[in-house]
Amino acid sequence: MTTITSRADFEQLMDLRMREAKLLLDHQNWDGSYYIVGYAVEFALKVCIISRLMKRNSCPDKTFVGTFYQHNLSSLCKLAELDMEMAKDPSVNVQWSIVQEWSEQSRYEVGKTEQEATDIYEAIEKGVLPWVKSRW
Amino acid sequence: MGQVALVDEQIADGRRFVERFAADGNIVQAAFWVKTAEEGDWFLYVVTDIYDSDGPAAAYRSVHRSLGKLNNSWVSSSEIKVIGPKNPIAKDAVAILARFTGRMATWYGGRSLGSMLVEQTYLYPRQVFTFTQANSMTTEDINRKLIELMNRGPGVWQPHHVGLKDGRSFQGSPISLGIGPNQCVEVSFIEDGVAAPRVIRLDEIDSIG
Numbered sequence: 001m002t003t004i005t006s007r008a009d010f011e012q013l014m015d016l017r018m019r020e021a022k023l024l025l026d027h028q029n030w031d032g033s034y035y036i037v038g039y040a041v042e043f044a045l046k047v048c049i050i051s052r053l054m055k056r057n058s059c060p061d062k063t064f065v066g067t068f069y070q071h072n073l074s075s076l077c078k079l080a081e082l083d084m085e086m087a088k089d090p091s092v093n094v095q096w097s098i099v100q101e102w103s104e105q106s107r108y109e110v111g112k113t114e115q116e117a118t119d120i121y122e123a124i125e126k127g128v129l130p131w132v133k134s135r136w
Numbered sequence: 137m138g139q140v141a142l143v144d145e146q147i148a149d150g151r152r153f154v155e156r157f158a159a160d161g162n163i164v165q166a167a168f169w170v171k172t173a174e175e176g177d178w179f180l181y182v183v184t185d186i187y188d189s190d191g192p193a194a195a196y197r198s199v200h201r202s203l204g205k206l207n208n209s210w211v212s213s214s215e216i217k218v219i220g221p222k223n224p225i226a227k228d229a230v231a232i233l234a235r236f237t238g239r240m241a242t243w244y245g246g247r248s249l250g251s252m253l254v255e256q257t258y259l260y261p262r263q264v265f266t267f268t269q270a271n272s273m274t275t276e277d278i279n280r281k282l283i284e285l286m287n288r289g290p291g292v293w294q295p296h297h298v299g300l301k302d303g304r305s306f307q308g309s310p311i312s313l314g315i316g317p318n319q320c321v322e323v324s325f326i327e328d329g330v331a332a333p334r335v336i337r338l339d340e341i342d343s344i345g
Binding site for chain 2: 072074075083086087090093094095096097098100101113115116118119120122123
């Protein structure tokens with residue numbers, strides 16, 4: 001077993017969660033696919049944050065580190081300094097709105113529809129992930 | 137930590153957005169600002185049928201279209217969350233609105249909506265998103281129309297049909313805008329057959345044509 005700490009680990013994990021989400025989507029497991037796919041965005045944003053940190057010459061404060069280890073996508077997007085650009089960019093802002101709804105609390109929810117699971121998967125695969133990756 | 141208080145500009149621009157979104161043909165069942173206990177941030181929740189009928193992508197496309205029509209809004213897309221009427225949060229909000237049928241906004245003191253823990257909730261009254269007349273206009277549309285009518289040069293006085301949100305109407309022509317009690321924008325009209333100007337709060341006007 002590997003403990004995830006590096007940028008490369010997060011990248012690998014992001015790809016893995018996307019594959020798992022697609023598998024669940026193809027097998028009509030809407031709740032599972034919805035829950036899993038959000039983590040791909042979390043890891044993509046964490047890669048971005050690590051890249052930003054590597055360019056700095058100072059230690060981040062405690063709040064920064066605390067937020068990094070949470071799953072809130074809006075907070076991670078702010079930490080990655082992408083929030084303003086994301087909200088204004090018409091090529092991705094609709095997809096980001098869909099993705100922003102995701103919470104790790106969805107593991108306690110049942111009843112996601114095919115439309116909800118498909119919309120969030122496509123918003124991530126075709127919109128948010130390529131956009132974030134282009135800023136790594 | 138999130139923003140502590142909901143500011144007047146957010147309330148006003150949230151209303152502008154909800155009016156615009158409804159006027160753009162989206163059925164809205166409730167709209168409210170909520171400060172979540174978990175995140176501590178304020179979000180504008182909009183309960184709309186399009187979420188359940190057409191899915192989140194279609195709903196958010198509509199949100200961005202409507203938001204794009206507003207100039208200099210204090211409300212950003214990242215603050216807006218759309219949910220369908222079947223969502224337990226939506227069901228609670230609609231039930232609260234059913235209890236408070238007045239024309240004023242409601243501060244709800246409950247600690248949860250659906251399974252979401254909340255600190256504060258501000259619900260817009262139904263009239264913001266429920267239009268009773270086919271030709272209802274948003275506040276922004278009304279502002280534009282009033283300015284257009286007031287900028288017409290001197291000439292033959294021409295009354296216009298002014299519809300109010302309580303269902304009343306009259307024939308009048310706008311002559312000035314001002315600030316009334318509670319910092320509300322008021323419009324003075326010359327009313328057909330009446331000597332004294334009639335002063336109406338801007339947010340009470342439903343249509344003018």
